[in-house]
Amino acid sequence: MSRKYFGTDGVRGLVGQYPITPDFALKLGYAAGQVMAAEGTREVIIGKDTRISGYLLESAMESGLIAAGVNVALTGPLPTPAIAYLAQTFRADAGVVISASHNPYHDNGIKFFSNNGTKLTDANELAIEAALDQPMGCVDSANLGKVRRIHDAAGRYIEFCKSTFDHGASLEGLNIVLDCAHGATYHIAPAVFRELGAEITVIGDKPNGTNINDHCGATHLDALVDKVLTIGADMGIAFDGDGDRVMMVDHTGAVVDGDEILYIIARHWQATGQMEGGVVGTLMANLGLELALKALDIPFARSKVGDRYVVEMLNEKGWMLGGENSGHILSLKHHSTGDGIIAALQVLNALRYLDQSLADARSGMTKLPxxxxxxxxxxxxxxxxxxxxxxxxxxxxxxxxxxxxxxxxxxxxxxxxxxxxxxxxxxxxxxxxxxxxxxxxxxxxx
CATH class of the missing domain: 3.30.310.50 (Alpha-D-phosphohexomutase, C-terminal domain)
Structure with a gap:
């Protein structure tokens, strides 16, 4: 997200001058809490993925916020986009996610969301950085923050995801393999797709703290391809460790990446009158996407690499759809940030409308080498x-x-x-x- 320690996806293990240690998480919590409290913050929601260090860093971050006089609400393991959503629905003042996304278990990081589910402003980032350079203190005992746990956080997010699928529609008759990367979607994605009627087979749903993203999920698709082919599934859907990224596999075992996902969704939106403007990709987007959208008379623009830059360009242009070939897909008409589950549901909406298999739907776009x-x-x-x-x-x-x-x-x-x-x-x-x-x-x- 910014200059010293905010990366495009949030704080990362050894990025910038600050390693993510319990001491740093404590001080970051206090620094962020000071800045937020000065602006009238009452409560911050903290979520995390399934890596083993999340429990340690969560406690440290929680302590720092409390010391600054900010209340904390804990959700336990949830996808990053779930925290962005819950920060809005619970009317919290901010959301914090402890996650290193698609990185190995030994990395970890910290991401912040504002109370409208978007990344922090530059002004807030600079203020937190400045506060980090100051000695840590603590408010008076009477003014310490309090902690509570949101027991129905997972259920609320599951219902939110389901609400983005076409009303009254069903996934009945579809055989889908889900790979949850032993990450934050392990208890969310199966419920969403099962409750919408799909027959599902799940892999990567047994996190132990150290197996997140380990030869599974959106960055390692071999296991998903093998499972789809072995059981003859209609498709496979893979998420990364924190659930903001999605990749798909068709019934032939061919990988469907973020560029092709954008093409399928855009084609559906245009056909149903939902397209507002065009599509934003990044400098990494395959030229084949640009050419396929041009053939449909859908405008296309490229941003710098990073979901923040995609969002910025979407907002500048007043468009709703964008993303990266790595599987970060942004549907701003449904959510304020990238969401792997919601993106997958939009593809399934498209397949229902087009009456096509995933393999047929992706064939309208030819990727260049x-x-x-x-x-x-x-x-x-x-x-x-x-x-x-x-x-x-x-x-x-x-x-x-x-x-x-x-x-x-x-x-x-x-x-x-x-x-x-x-x-x-x-x-x-x-x-x-x-x-x-x-x-x-x-x-x-x-």
Missing amino acids: QVLINVRFSGNSAPLEHETVLAEVAAVEAEMGDKGRVLLRKSGTEPLIRVMVEGDNSLDVRGLAQRIADAVQAVDAG
Whole structure:
């Protein structure tokens, strides 16, 4: 989300100058509480995913907020978008999620939502950062915050998700495999799809604190593909650790990514008169999405990578639909933030209306060959600005001409340089991407 410690998805394990430790979580809770209390905050809702460190960081964060005089409501493990929703429905002043999204269990982070379910303002972020640099104190005993637990939080969110599916419609007759990544959707997604009538098979629904995202979920689809093919399911749906990302698998085992999900939803919305404006993708969006939407006369725009930038552009344009090829899908007519379950339900709405299988619905969009290589770097170098890397990029772009494009960027959550090359079938995009990746690696090593 911002400069020192707010990443695009919230605080991350070792991003910026602040590692996520119990001491830091305590101080962050106090700093945030001070800023919020000064603005009249009465209560903050705290949720988390299923990683083992969440319980430790939750207690520390809770203590810091209480010390600043702010009341706390605890939900237990819930998807990130659930906390954004509950912050609104319970009329809390803010929401906090302890999660590292799709990262391994040993990472963790902290995300903030405002009372309208959106990310914090720049002014609030700067104020919290400034407060972090001040000594920690504590309000008088009489003014300490209080803690309560919201016992029906999961049920409320399940009903909210179901309400975004077409009224009176049913998923009866569909055989769906769900992969919950041993994460925050493990007890939510099965209830949503089962109560809407689907026959479901669930994997990745037994979290133990250390298996979240471990070769499962939206970032590791092999297990889902295998299960769909083994039982002959109509499709598979995979969520990431905190439930704000979704990927799908059709009955043939083919992966349906965020770009194709956007295309299917946009096609349905246009056909039913629901489309307001166009679709926002990111710089990483496949050119095939842009071309497919153009054929439907649906405007398309690209934002910087990160759900925050997608939301900003959607709001600027007054559009409702956007997302990333990684599976962060934003349907602002339904929710203020990305929601994997709601996005999947929108795809299922589209399939019902179009009377098509997932495989048929995705066939209207042809993706161009695109290769993404993640290059780990030390964090002390600046390979993107190095003349060797710039020269290799220029050489690759000259070789491709107008048949392809190159994109290099730093990850917002890990010490990685992401090298993306996209082009038509006449180009060796993998070889071209590897040339640039090798240059980045050589510069970092040297």
